Amino acid sequence: MSGIDWGDAPTWLGAVFAAGAAWAAWRTLASQRAQIREQRQFIGEQSANLALEREELRAAAAARREAQAKCVQMNARKAGGLPNLDGQIFNHDHWEVRVRNSSDAPIHDVDIRFGTAYLPGEVFEIPGVAFEGPNPGERTSRPVHLLGPGRALRFLSQRWSSTVVHNNRPTLSFNDNAGVRWTLDSRGKLEEAPPEPQA
Known part of the structure; x- marks a missing residue:
C-alpha cells in the first residue's frame, strides 16, 4: 500500500520555523502599525496644543502691545x-x-x-x-x-x-x-x- 509522503523531520522543522517567522513578522507589522497610529494621534494632539499655545502667545503679545495705549x-x-x-x-x-x-x-x-x-x-x-x-x-x-x-x-x-x-x-x-x-x-x-x- 502506497502512503502519503509526509517528508522528513528537517522539512517539518523548517516549515514550523517558517510559519513561526511569518507569524512573528505579522505581529511586528501589526505592532508597528499600532505604534504609528499612536504617534500620529500624539502628533495631532501636540499640534493642537501648539496651535493653542501660539494663539495664547499672540493674545498675550497683543495685550502687551495695547497695554500702554489703554x-x-x-x-x-x-x-x-x-x-x-x-x-x-x-x-x-x-x-x-x-x-x-x-x-x-x-x-x-x-x-x-x-x-x-x-x-x-x-x-x-x-x-x-x-x-x-x-x-x-x-x-x-x-x-x-x-x-x-x-x-x-x-x-x-x-x-x-x-x-x-x-x-x-x-x-x-x-x-x-x-x-x-x-x-x-x-x-x-x-x-x-x-x-x-x-x-
Missing part, C-alpha cells in the same frame, strides 16, 4: 453756547477735549482731529491732576511731540455752529513708546492706526 484717557465734551431760561447750556459752539497719559512711559506725536478735516484751534498742557478740573494750562503747539507719564493736555476746537460741532466728533491719535500709532475716538474705541503710506 492707559491713555480722553474726555471730550461740547462746550460754550448760550444758557436758556433754566440756565442749561444749548447751542454748544466748540469741543473741549482733555487727554491724559496714565501710563508709565511717554507717548508721542499727540494730536486731535475733529471729524475728518478740522484741527484744534488751541492746545494747552495741563497738570495731570487738573484733568477734571478748571486749570486752563499753558499754551503749546500741535502736534504735541512728547507727553510724559501723568501729564495731560487740553484741546479746544474752533468755534462753529452747533450742527458742525455735533457732526465733527474728536478723534485722538498718538504713538505709544514702541512707535505704534493708535487712534481713540470720543466713544472710547481704541484702534491701531494703519501705517501711513511711504512716499
Whole structure:
C-alpha cells in the first residue's frame, strides 16, 4: 500500500520555523502599525496644543502691545453756547477735549482731529491732576511731540455752529513708546492706526 509522503523531520522543522517567522513578522507589522497610529494621534494632539499655545502667545503679545495705549484717557465734551431760561447750556459752539497719559512711559506725536478735516484751534498742557478740573494750562503747539507719564493736555476746537460741532466728533491719535500709532475716538474705541503710506 502506497502512503502519503509526509517528508522528513528537517522539512517539518523548517516549515514550523517558517510559519513561526511569518507569524512573528505579522505581529511586528501589526505592532508597528499600532505604534504609528499612536504617534500620529500624539502628533495631532501636540499640534493642537501648539496651535493653542501660539494663539495664547499672540493674545498675550497683543495685550502687551495695547497695554500702554489703554492707559491713555480722553474726555471730550461740547462746550460754550448760550444758557436758556433754566440756565442749561444749548447751542454748544466748540469741543473741549482733555487727554491724559496714565501710563508709565511717554507717548508721542499727540494730536486731535475733529471729524475728518478740522484741527484744534488751541492746545494747552495741563497738570495731570487738573484733568477734571478748571486749570486752563499753558499754551503749546500741535502736534504735541512728547507727553510724559501723568501729564495731560487740553484741546479746544474752533468755534462753529452747533450742527458742525455735533457732526465733527474728536478723534485722538498718538504713538505709544514702541512707535505704534493708535487712534481713540470720543466713544472710547481704541484702534491701531494703519501705517501711513511711504512716499
